[in-house]
Each structure stands twice: as structure tokens, then as C-alpha cells.
Amino acid sequence: MDQTSKIVEWDLLRSKFGIKPGLVEKLVAAAHGSQLNKPSEVREAISAGQFDVLAKLAHGVRGTAANLHALSVQALAGEVETLAIAQNQMAFTKGTELAELVDAMLIEMAGVISGA
Amino acid sequence: MVDDDVSTGVIVQAMLEDHYDVSVFGDAESCLMGLDQDFPDLFVLDVELPGVDGYELCRRIRALPCSKFSPVIFLSSHDSPSAILAGYEAGAQDYITKPFDHTVLEQKIDNLLRIKSDRELLLDQAESSEQLASIFMTNLGEYAVLIKYLRSLNECSSYDDVVEATLEVLDRYKFSGIIQVRLPEGDKTVSRQGENWPMEVAVVSHVRDQGRIFEFKTRAVFNYDQITILVTNMPVQDSDACGRIRDNLAIVAESANAKIVALQTLRDKNRLLSEAQYILLVLTVLTDKYGKKYKEAHFNSTLHTEYLVNDLQSIFGPLGLGNDQEDQMLEVIRQRSDELVAYYDFGNEFTDVLASLQEKLGSLLPSNVG
Numbered sequence: 343m344d345q346t347s348k349i350v351e352w353d354l355l356r357s358k359f360g361i362k363p364g365l366v367e368k369l370v371a372a373a374h375g376s377q378l379n380k381p382s383e384v385r386e387a388i389s390a391g392q393f394d395v396l397a398k399l400a401h402g403v404r405g406t407a408a409n410l411h412a413l414s415v416q417a418l419a420g421e422v423e424t425l426a427i428a429q430n431q432m433a434f435t436k437g438t439e440l441a442e443l444v445d446a447m448l449i450e451m452a453g454v455i456s457g458a
Numbered sequence: 459m460v461d462d463d464v465s466t467g468v469i470v471q472a473m474l475e476d477h478y479d480v481s482v483f484g485d486a487e488s489c490l491m492g493l494d495q496d497f498p499d500l501f502v503l504d505v506e507l508p509g510v511d512g513y514e515l516c517r518r519i520r521a522l523p524c525s526k527f528s529p530v531i532f533l534s535s536h537d538s539p540s541a542i543l544a545g546y547e548a549g550a551q552d553y554i555t556k557p558f559d560h561t562v563l564e565q566k567i568d569n570l571l572r573i574k575s576d577r578e579l580l581l582d583q584a585e586s587s588e589q590l591a592s593i594f595m596t597n598l599g600e601y602a603v604l605i606k607y608l609r610s611l612n613e614c615s616s617y618d619d620v621v622e623a624t625l626e627v628l629d630r631y632k633f634s635g636i637i638q639v640r641l642p643e644g645d646k647t648v649s650r651q652g653e654n655w656p657m658e659v660a661v662v663s664h665v666r667d668q669g670r671i672f673e674f675k676t677r678a679v680f681n682y683d684q685i686t687i688l689v690t691n692m693p694v695q696d697s698d699a700c701g702r703i704r705d706n707l708a709i710v711a712e713s714a715n716a717k718i719v720a721l722q723t724l725r726d727k728n729r730l731l732s733e734a735q736y737i738l739l740v741l742t743v744l745t746d747k748y749g750k751k752y753k754e755a756h757f758n759s760t761l762h763t764e765y766l767v768n769d770l771q772s773i774f775g776p777l778g779l780g781n782d783q784e785d786q787m788l789e790v791i792r793q794r795s796d797e798l799v800a801y802y803d804f805g806n807e808f809t810d811v812l813a814s815l816q817e818k819l820g821s822l823l824p825s826n827v828g
Contacts, residue, residue, distance in 0.1 A: 358560075359469070359472070362472050362473070365468075365469075365472045368468055368472070369465055369468050369469060369472075372464040372465050372467070372468045373464070373465040375464065376463065376464045376465060398506065401506055401535055401536075402462070402463060402506070404535050404556075405463045405465075405466060405504075405535045405556050406463055406465045406466075408535065408556045408557030408558075409463070409465040409466055409469055409556070409557065410465065411557075416557070
């Protein structure tokens with residue numbers, strides 16, 4: 343497990359959920375499964391210029407990131423959601439960043455899952 | 459819990475499963491379908507759901523009669539005041555925004571479930587109170603029937619009155635039954651069908667010696683010396699009502715029995731009174747009649763003695779008796795005549811005794827009689 347990653351606050355996550363054996367691993371596995379297609383879905387929404395779909399996707403990413411203590415993802419997803427609701431073109435730019443960040447988070451999570 | 463974000467479901471389930479049974483659904487439809495099998499004590503809902511959103515789901519849950527006390531907590535990333543207010547307007551009791559602290563969620567769930575439990579307890583108590591009040595009112599109604607019956611007994615002046623009043627009690631309690639009263643002149647078996655129906659007479663004859671209170675299936679029998687009440691449709695499915703009615707009917711039977719005994723006593727007394735009046739009348743007539751007869755006999759014996767003396771004096775002359783001889787004979791006759799008349803003097807004593815008896819009997823009878 344990469345404890346130095348800045349995407350998921352692993353120490354914080356373990357301190358919070360480590361009291362239940364296996365919960366962190368289960369949570370990461372569940373989150374990984376639910377977020378796996380999100381980067382491509384975000385990119386498709388951006389390509390299609392669909393603010394409403396992008397807003398919903400960003401909302402979902404924000405919730406999962408919050409549960410994982412992935413604070414940077416949570417913050418960026420929140421920003422994209424707000425911009426998309428406002429139908430601001432910046433939503434697409436930030437959305438692309440979000441997709442990349444989620445990709446990175448998935449790689450990080452995959453490392454945890456394979457190491458578990 | 460309903461949340462399409464599986465990570466939230468994993469956290470909530472893991473944190474609550476030690477204390478609660480947790481079911482997690484990914485959308486509103488599957489949650490609503492699951493309610494048919496098992497209705498939860500509490501809901502945790504996300505706002506953003508595929509298809510029907512959390513607000514609408516909350517409203518649909520609230521529309522279900524069985525959700526009366528089941529609290530709803532929204533757990534959502536939507537943290538704007540309008541989103542939170544919309545949650546409360548949809549019928550939720552609480553709203554927690556993501557990211558959330560699971561200890562706060564647990565505490566809120568504990569609190570809401572305690573409130574729910576308290577409300578259910580209060581509802582149970584209210585229902586118990588209502589039931590108690592209902593039973594009390596029913597009792598009151600049944601007692602009113604009983605009191606009315608006891609009052610009506612006071613106004614009964616015949617056995618038929620007692621039977622009719624008792625049948626009326628059975629009517630008021632919505633019972634079918636048979637009443638048999640046992641009188642010196644014979645038994646009388648009565649129901650709303652009529653009087654002395656052979657089948658009913660046979661049934662009562664069969665149960666009248668089965669003890670004071672005898673029950674068999676829906677039948678209950680109340681036996682007293684002068685009366686038997688047989689009820690054929692006791693509400694055996696309601697043991698409380700059955701017990702109350704049994705007590706009340708026992709009082710009815712006992713009171714009716716006492717009234718019949720009282721009527722018999724009154725009848726016996728009236729018969730004695732009537733006989734005493736007759737005796738008094740006969741005594742009065744006899745006293746008067748024989749008083750007169752004794753006086754007449756006394757008077758006649760004195761008169762006839764004088765006639766005898768006079769007759770003897772008139773026949774003494776031809777006989778040529780001396781004065782001394784005549785006087786001596788007359789003296790003997792007068793003496794014997796006086797002794798004879800004296801025998802009739804008891805006549806006063808006899809009429810005095812009769813008069814005394816008459817007076818005593820008269821004082822025993824009510825002043826308005828005789």
C-alpha cells in the first residue's frame with residue numbers, strides 16, 4: 343500500500359474505519375468498483391456537452407471521494423458539479439481534470455486491493 | 459438504506475450491523491418492493507438516486523400507513539439549505555450531509571429509534587387506555603341494565619312480572635335463553651318462544667340440578683331454589699365479556715329468586731290474613747248470636763219458672779193442701795227453679811270469652827282489614 347499518496351488520505355481512512363477489521367479493504371473495493379467507469383463516463387458527457395449528466399457524475403464522485411477521504415477528488419468533483427449545474431463551460435475543462443484524478447485514484451486503490 | 463453509492467452503503471452497513479439488521483438498496487424501486495416483506499424501523503436515504511429520487515421516495519414511504527413512526531434520515535452530498543429543507547418537507551426527521559461522521563449517524567439513529575420506541579409505547583398506552591375506557595363504558599352499560607332490572611323487581615307484584623323482567627334483561631344483553639320458575643302450584647318454563655314448550659322444559663329439567671352455575675360450550679345455567687336461567691349464546695370467544703356477563707346473570711338469578719321467595723311469603727301472609735278475617739267474622743257472628751240466645755234462654759227460664767209457680771198455685775186449691783204445705787211445695791219449686799236458672803248464668807262468661815278472642819284477633823289484623 344502506498345502510504346505517501348496524496349489522493350486518498352489513508353491514515354485518516356484507517357483511523358476512522360480501522361476499528362472494523364476488513365472494512366477499509368471492503369470500502370476501497372466497493373468504491374473502486376463503483377468508480378471504475380466514471381472517468382470514461384465523465385469524458386463522454388464532456389464530449390457530448392451534457393452538463394446535467396456531468397453534474398450527476400461529479401456528484402456521485404464527490405460522495406465516494408468524501409467517504410474515502412480523497413479530499414482533492416472531493417473538492418474538484420464539487421467544483422465540477424457546481425459549474426455543470428450553472429452550465430459553465432469551465433465544467434468541461436475541470437471535468438477532464440476530474441477524470442484524470444479519478445483515474446489516478448483508481449490506480450491507487452487498485453494497489454491497496456491487490457496488496458490486501 | 460437506499461443509496462446508489464455503494465461505498466456509503468458499505469460504511470453504513472459495517473458501522474450499524476453490530477446493533478441493527480441493515481438492508482441496503484441501490485434505488486427507490488427495489489426499496490419499495492422490499493417493504494412488502496419487511497418494514498424497517500428507520501430509513502437512511504440518499505437524495506440522488508437513479509429513477510425516483512430520495513425526496514419522492516420519502517414521500518411515498520410516508521404515504522404508507524405502516525410508516526407512521528419509522529423515521530427517515532437523509533444522507534446526501536447535497537448540502538444547500540434548499541436541499542436540506544426539501545428533505546424535511548418530504549417528511550424526513552433528520553438530514554446529514556456527506557462527508558459524514560459515522561458516529562454522528564449512529565447517535566442520530568439511536569436517538570430517533572428511541573423516540574420512535576417512546577411514541578409507540580405512548581400509542582400502545584393510549585390504545586390500552588382507549589380499550590380500558592371502552593371496557594369501562596361497556597361495563598357501565600351492563601351495570602345500568604342490571605340496576606334497572608333490580609329496580610324493576612321492586613315493582614313486580616306477580617311471578618309473571620318477575621319472569622318478564624328477567625326475559626327483558628336477557629334481551630338487553632342480547633341473549634337467548636329460557637327461564638323456569640318453580641312455584642307451589644307447579645313449574646313454569648318461559649322463553650321468547652312461549653310458555654312450557656316441551657323441549658325447553660326437558661332441557662331445563664336436565665340442567666336444573668347441575669349446580670349453582672353450570673357452563674357447557676355456549677350455554678350457561680344459573681340455578682337457584684325457585685328459578686333457573688339458561689342462556690344459550692354466551693360470548694365464549696370473549697372471555698372478559700363472558701366473565702362479566704356470568705357475574706351479572708348470577709346476580710340477576712339470585713335477585714329473581716329472592717323476589718319469588720318474597721312474593722310467596724307475601725302470598726302466604728295474605729292467605730293467612732284472609733283466613734283470620736273469616737274466623738274473626740264467624741266469631742263476631744257467633745258472639746252476637748249466642749249472646750242473644752243465652753239472654754233469651756235465661757229470660758225464658760225465669761219466665762217459665764214464674765208460670766210454673768202460678769200454674770201450681772192455681773191447682774193447689776182443688777187439692778185441699780194446707781197453707782204450710784203449699785208454701786213448702788212452692789219453696790221447693792222456687793229453689794230448684796232458681797238453681798235451674800243459675801245454670802244459664804255461664805252464658806255471660808262464654809260470650810265474654812268469645813268477645814275477648816274477637817278483640818285479640820282484631821288487634822292482630824291490619825286496621826284496614828275486617
